[in-house]
Amino acid sequence: MAGLLEIHDKDGHPEHKLKLERSEVPFICGGCKELGFGLRYQCPNMECDYILHHECGLGLGYGRPPTQKFFKKCDFQFHRQNPLPGTRICDICALDIRGFLYQCSHGDNDLHPHCASLPLTFTLPGSNQVIKLREKIESRCLKCQRKERASGKVQGLSYVSSDGMLCYHVACLKEACLDNWTMGYFQLDALANEERKMLALQNLAPNQEIRLRAGQSANAMRGIRLLITFLKLVVSAILGEPFTLVSTLFQFSQN
Ligand SMILES: [Zn+2]
Ligand SMILES: [Zn+2]
Ligand SMILES: [Zn+2]
Ligand SMILES: [Zn+2]
Ligand SMILES: [Zn+2]
Structure with a gap:
């Protein structure tokens, strides 16, 4: 999936555009709330401290996950929050989803954006x-x-x-x-x-x-x-x- 150098998270952080950066400091992603490291979208305004995983930013930008060979019948769509009632569990890492997610339109499978891009x-x-x-x-x-x-x-x-x-x-x-x-x-x-x-x-x-x-x-x-x-x-x-x-x-x- 091609990278975008800049994205605008209009709902999560409307004030500024986020820039693609690499950092050696771990962070908690403002989108999915999971731990991240390395490549990320970050607000260039130092006071903001708003950071997204690269994959979470791409989800905002493209709305489609990378090809998922384990979920061939699924039709995944990107959401900022789970639109269904109850807690959703990521079908790749088996942990709770607390923010951004890909959800199949059939309501069966859910993925953290970062988990969806794990190498096979x-x-x-x-x-x-x-x-x-x-x-x-x-x-x-x-x-x-x-x-x-x-x-x-x-x-x-x-x-x-x-x-x-x-x-x-x-x-x-x-x-x-x-x-x-x-x-x-x-x-x-x-x-x-x-x-x-x-x-x-x-x-x-x-x-x-x-x-x-x-x-x-x-x-x-x-x-x-x-x-x-x-x-x-x-x-x-x-x-x-x-x-x-x-x-x-x-x-x-x-x-
Ligand atoms: Zn994230
Ligand atoms: Zn900002
Ligand atoms: Zn499905
Ligand atoms: Zn996961
Ligand atoms: Zn184990």
Whole structure:
């Protein structure tokens, strides 16, 4: 989808036009109320502090989500607020929708604008595998240790490596990223504390061996490196942040 350098959110922020900018400071999107990072539409007037995700701004501009292979029969339309009664849950991340959304005109599916633009496939460097966004998973999520988040509820989608060993619910990744941010573990400056970064990683992969130590088998070390690479890729997708910037969050001196 082509980018617009400038948009005008006539209902949300009529005073000024918003400009497309890249920033290294995390923000809460004024449209969907979700955490964002990186590319965003921002009011150039410093006193305003009105910011939208890139995708939320594009939704305002175009009114159509990127192609969604998981919801082929749906006819999504952009809304500032849920027009139907009751709370809506995003069918990709399984979390509540609190602002801007795409809603199918049949009333069945709803998406956060940022979730609607998540990449469907990545290659996983250092292996011959790919990471795919999937509806069903065969292995347990490395964050919540379960295959299903909650029975009978919206499951959302998951990111899974080809061999199924690395597997995360998008919901669990989003929750862990938000936790890491509120606890101050995600800091992008070069001096970010190593121990804090380790805590952030531990929070993303609670039951995994994540520290590289002398005396580990080559296989174990390879496994840890692959997990970290996987997390760099999926976390940068979830946050909408350029890969290079997110990589610094996972840079450890011993790697
Ligand atoms: Zn947003
Ligand atoms: Zn303004
Ligand atoms: Zn539908
Ligand atoms: Zn979502
Ligand atoms: Zn999970």
